[in-house]
Amino acid sequence: MQKYLIRRIILVIPTLWLVISILFLVLNALPGDYVTIKLANLEASGATKIEAEIVGEVEVERTLHRVVGGDTLDTLALKYGVGVADIVANNRSLDADSELRPGSTIVIIDGQLLSSISRTARLALPENTEDGVALLVERNPDVEFGTFAGELFAPAGVTLTLRESTTLRELAVVNRVGPDDYMNVNEEGTPANEDGSLTIDTPLLPGQKFISPTREITEASIKNQLGIDKPLGTQYLEYLWDTIRFQFRPSFQTNEPSMDIFLRSLPRSLHLTVYALIVAVVVALPVGILSAMRQDQWVDYALRGFAILALAAPAFWIATMMIFVVSPGGIFEGGLWSIPLTEESARSIFTSVDGFFALYTIPAVAGGIAAGAGLMRITRSELLEVLRQDYVRTAWSKGLRERSVIRRHALRNALVPVLSVFGLQLAALVGGNIILEILFNIPGIGLMLIQRLYQADIPVIQTAVFFLALFVIIVNIVIDISYALIDPRIRYD
Amino acid sequence: MSQQPGASQQPDQGQQLDEFAAAEGLQVDQATGLRRWLVGFRQFMSSKRLGAAGVVIVVLWSVIAVGTVGDDGGWLGIGRYDSRDVFEIASVSYADDKLANALDGLSADVSASELRAIVSDPDIFEEAASNVGVEHEMVEYALGRVEAGDLIDWLVREQQIEIDDGVISDHDRLLAAGTDNPLITASLLGPSGKHWFGTDRAGHDLFSRVTEGARLSLYIGFFATLIGVAAGTVTGLVSGSLGGSVDLIINRILDAVQSFPPIAFLLLIASITDPSALWVTLSLSVLGIAPTNRIVRGSVIQIREMPYVEAARTIGATSSRIMSFHILPNIFAPLIVIFSITIGAFILAEAALSFLGLGTLDVSWGKMIADGRQFIVYSPWTSLWAGLALTSLVFGFNVLGDALRDVLDPRLRGSR
Numbered sequence: 001m002q003k004y005l006i007r008r009i010i011l012v013i014p015t016l017w018l019v020i021s022i023l024f025l026v027l028n029a030l031p032g033d034y035v036t037i038k039l040a041n042l043e044a045s046g047a048t049k050i051e052a053e054i055v056g057e058v059e060v061e062r063t064l065h066r067v068v069g070g071d072t073l074d075t076l077a078l079k080y081g082v083g084v085a086d087i088v089a090n091n092r093s094l095d096a097d098s099e100l101r102p103g104s105t106i107v108i109i110d111g112q113l114l115s116s117i118s119r120t121a122r123l124a125l126p127e128n129t130e131d132g133v134a135l136l137v138e139r140n141p142d143v144e145f146g147t148f149a150g151e152l153f154a155p156a157g158v159t160l161t162l163r164e165s166t167t168l169r170e171l172a173v174v175n176r177v178g179p180d181d182y183m184n185v186n187e188e189g190t191p192a193n194e195d196g197s198l199t200i201d202t203p204l205l206p207g208q209k210f211i212s213p214t215r216e217i218t219e220a221s222i223k224n225q226l227g228i229d230k231p232l233g234t235q236y237l238e239y240l241w242d243t244i245r246f247q248f249r250p251s252f253q254t255n256e257p258s259m260d261i262f263l264r265s266l267p268r269s270l271h272l273t274v275y276a277l278i279v280a281v282v283v284a285l286p287v288g289i290l291s292a293m294r295q296d297q298w299v300d301y302a303l304r305g306f307a308i309l310a311l312a313a314p315a316f317w318i319a320t321m322m323i324f325v326v327s328p329g330g331i332f333e334g335g336l337w338s339i340p341l342t343e344e345s346a347r348s349i350f351t352s353v354d355g356f357f358a359l360y361t362i363p364a365v366a367g368g369i370a371a372g373a374g375l376m377r378i379t380r381s382e383l384l385e386v387l388r389q390d391y392v393r394t395a396w397s398k399g400l401r402e403r404s405v406i407r408r409h410a411l412r413n414a415l416v417p418v419l420s421v422f423g424l425q426l427a428a429l430v431g432g433n434i435i436l437e438i439l440f441n442i443p444g445i446g447l448m449l450i451q452r453l454y455q456a457d458i459p460v461i462q463t464a465v466f467f468l469a470l471f472v473i474i475v476n477i478v479i480d481i482s483y484a485l486i487d488p489r490i491r492y493d
Numbered sequence: 494m495s496q497q498p499g500a501s502q503q504p505d506q507g508q509q510l511d512e513f514a515a516a517e518g519l520q521v522d523q524a525t526g527l528r529r530w531l532v533g534f535r536q537f538m539s540s541k542r543l544g545a546a547g548v549v550i551v552v553l554w555s556v557i558a559v560g561t562v563g564d565d566g567g568w569l570g571i572g573r574y575d576s577r578d579v580f581e582i583a584s585v586s587y588a589d590d591k592l593a594n595a596l597d598g599l600s601a602d603v604s605a606s607e608l609r610a611i612v613s614d615p616d617i618f619e620e621a622a623s624n625v626g627v628e629h630e631m632v633e634y635a636l637g638r639v640e641a642g643d644l645i646d647w648l649v650r651e652q653q654i655e656i657d658d659g660v661i662s663d664h665d666r667l668l669a670a671g672t673d674n675p676l677i678t679a680s681l682l683g684p685s686g687k688h689w690f691g692t693d694r695a696g697h698d699l700f701s702r703v704t705e706g707a708r709l710s711l712y713i714g715f716f717a718t719l720i721g722v723a724a725g726t727v728t729g730l731v732s733g734s735l736g737g738s739v740d741l742i743i744n745r746i747l748d749a750v751q752s753f754p755p756i757a758f759l760l761l762i763a764s765i766t767d768p769s770a771l772w773v774t775l776s777l778s779v780l781g782i783a784p785t786n787r788i789v790r791g792s793v794i795q796i797r798e799m800p801y802v803e804a805a806r807t808i809g810a811t812s813s814r815i816m817s818f819h820i821l822p823n824i825f826a827p828l829i830v831i832f833s834i835t836i837g838a839f840i841l842a843e844a845a846l847s848f849l850g851l852g853t854l855d856v857s858w859g860k861m862i863a864d865g866r867q868f869i870v871y872s873p874w875t876s877l878w879a880g881l882a883l884t885s886l887v888f889g890f891n892v893l894g895d896a897l898r899d900v901l902d903p904r905l906r907g908s909r
Contacts, residue, residue, distance in 0.1 A: 011748075015748045015752060016749075018745060018749035019752050019753070022749060026761050026765060027761075029765040030764060030765055308891055308895070309888060311887075312887035312891055313883075313884040314844055314862075314884070314887075316848050316862065317884070320862055320865070320866050320869060321873070321877065323866075324869045324873045324876075327869070328870070329870040330870055330873070434756050435848060435849060446756075449760065450760060453760060453761075453764045465753065465754075465757055465761070468754050468757060469753055469754075472751075472753075473748075
């Protein structure tokens with residue numbers, strides 16, 4: 001038994017790998033350019049246009065370094081282009097041969113180099129930092145700059161004026177973007193250009209909002225962000241590695257973690273599945289037993305006929321016709337009850353019991369009838385098989401009542417195959433109720449899957465189908481094990 | 494247990510019969526070939542009542558499906574309002590005639606697809622419409638392109654027609670306002686002498702649409718099962734007789750396919766392929782491989798150990814010869830059973846896909862059920878007939894499969 005179990009569990013690995021690979025292949029062939037869709041959505045909401053603000057002044061902070069393992073004063077001195085003595089001078093707790101404790105923070109400069117301020121504030125092109133430094137000195141006559149390793153720095157705590165005003169032309173130059181690009185994104189109606197009077201040389205004051213083309217979201221930037229600009233092979237390996245660690249990528253469309261979306265939909269599907277299976281079992285077991293006990297009498301024929309019909313009728317059609325029956329204007333004037341299709345509270349039994357029954361009853365009955373018909377047929381045929389066994393005849397000849405013969409002797413053994421069908425139906429119902437979920441607007445896994453398919457939201461689909469497949473595999477193993485637990489004659493070697 | 498279907502299928506009894514006849518000096522006319530099958534069939538029909546009913550249902554639907562092939566309602570004349578074909582509207586006068594007929598209530602002569610073809614050619618439509626005196630909006634409504642509410646607005650605004658606001662639904666208000674306009678009233682009719690099953694939203698005759706839907710269901714169900722069972726037989730034969738790593742690899746792949754929830758698998762495939770019958774058939778057939786493979790593989794492993802296979806092996810028969818002459822003929826019975834059971838399930842799956850709008854573009858029962866859903870309260874007919882047709886066809890295949898299983902291979906009982 002143990003050996004068998006281990007073998008089964010090891011065989012899950014190649015199966016899951018194939019599932020993952022099939023998913024990857026299929027989803028990569030999804031038509032509909034979701035990058036374009038996403039871009040269009042962002043454009044419609046105006047989110048591609050990222051506003052920036054003209055920065056007029058900056059408060060100078062100290063230049064700090066957070067020590068990591070391997071840092072010594074020598075490496076730091078080399079890295080920042082200063083002498084060891086300069087660093088020691090800025091840190092009271094240090095002397096020239098101190099060991100640096102990883103995680104501690106040391107002060108490199110008690111302020112910021114003007115060249116680095118110029119770079120971050122884009123006062124000039126990176127290769128012309130001396131121009132930026134000159135501008136800073138010119139614009140801040142009151143500040144006393146210090147020197148550090150031969151460069152000017154502003155002491156910490158001082159507020160530096162970066163610019164009095166600027167123009168789009170200047171911004172274009174320091175960002176290496178054509179001036180037209182700035183004019184194009186700052187069209188009429190945008191914050192910098194509300195009345196359409198903005199020109200390339202209009203002075204913009206500090207605090208003025210404008211739209212920066214350098215930070216605009218484009219197809220390429222989306223692809224880069226989603227990680228789909230890499231070669232397919234790399235993407236496949238990354239996806240495989242992510243799945244092994246159960247690290248699923250967030251949704252392409254909303255950036256929400258895929259697991260959250262899956263776990264949010266799961267309870268609704270479970271509500272429906274459990275309700276449907278309860279309906280199925282409550283109908284199937286008594287009916288199957290009755291049918292077997294009255295074999296070849298008219299009750300048996302009627303019940304079997306009903307079961308075959310129920311297996312042939314599609315659940316979505318039964319549900320559609322049931323909606324007709326209960327709706328106002330259908331068979332009963334005024335209707336039987338109204339189905340709360342849009343009420344959020346009705347989707348869980350924990351928030352509204354009445355709502356739960358009003359919403360889930362029709363889909364559960366429609367889905368449960370077909371499942372129950374299958375269960376009923378297998379219960380009947382297995383029970384008939386067992387009732388022919390010698391030990392059952394012995395039980396009869398002992399003079400036991402019909403009830404205890406069926407309950408204590410026959411049913412237990414007949415239930416083994418019934419259990420396997422039950423397990424398979426459980427697995428099929430969780431992921432297979434897509435149509436019923438759509439019909440009744442229940443945002444479970446099925447409805448979520450089809451919506452995400454239309455949006456080509458690949459990570460969410462991958463995550464959901466992966467877990468559904470995992471669930472099917474686990475159910476199959478559990479069924480096989482429970483075979484052995486219920487019927488001690490079954491052994492796996 | 495059921496009786497075997499006739500002595501004619503058992504060679505040893507036939508032999509005894511021969512000996513008996515020779516001893517008595519009698520001429521024996523033993524059923525062979527086709528006649529042997531006929532005898533078996535007659536026995537089946539008389540011993541299995543439900544199975545016989547299944548045969549009748551399946552044959553009936555097949556005749557209907559084949560009968561609707563062709564123009565002018567098919568050679569049986571039952572697809573009276575064929576709406577599938579796209580008509581070429583050659584001239585204004587032709588469009589004139591058709592529109593005039595439609596307005597005169599002679600809708601038997603005009604199919605919705607003809608109307609659609611007329612409307613889709615703006616030049617011809619404008620001229621024909623002004624000749625005949627029909628308005629664009631009404632034809633659009635008859636085709637289901639304009640909502641009832643919009644048509645009401647238009648009627649009130651442009652035609653100064655008074656609409657009775659006391660009536661509840663938009664559709665009823667339209668009927669009240671435009672009872673003399675067949676383009677409006679032909680939509681969502683109940684059953685009548687002219688339209689046996691009533692009409693749908695676009696004024697299609699439901700009876701002819703139900704008969705047309707049979708064709709798609711049978712076509713996809715049959716070919717998907719054929720391809721799936723054939724492929725499953727090949728993999729089952731190969732993995733069962735070769736064993737070892739081939740067996741392991743084939744079974745892993747099929748396990749992986751089976752781990753997908755079937756409807757999710759179909760959805761995934763449907764979303765990357767064209768909405769054509771071919772792709773629906775192929776994706777369904779993939780789902781048929783694994784169950785067939787399992788049963789064929791089991792049978793092969795059993796048969797492989799039989800003395801007669803061992804005998805064949807000792808006299809030097811190659812493995813391909815053993816497979817095709819000794820093993821394959823012995824798994825025909827389970828194959829026929831799998832075939833008839835699978836076909837019903839596939840027909841249901843195709844309907845489910847069409848219901849979701851992911852099936853084919855042809856007339857399909859699943860799509861009809863979905864179409865009728867919107868108007869379920871004041872006209873349940875569209876959904877009702879399509880669902881009944883679907884249920885009856887699947888019922889036919891299921892009871893046929895059950896009966897065949899009892900007769901041919903009782904071991905398969907409980908495999909589904």
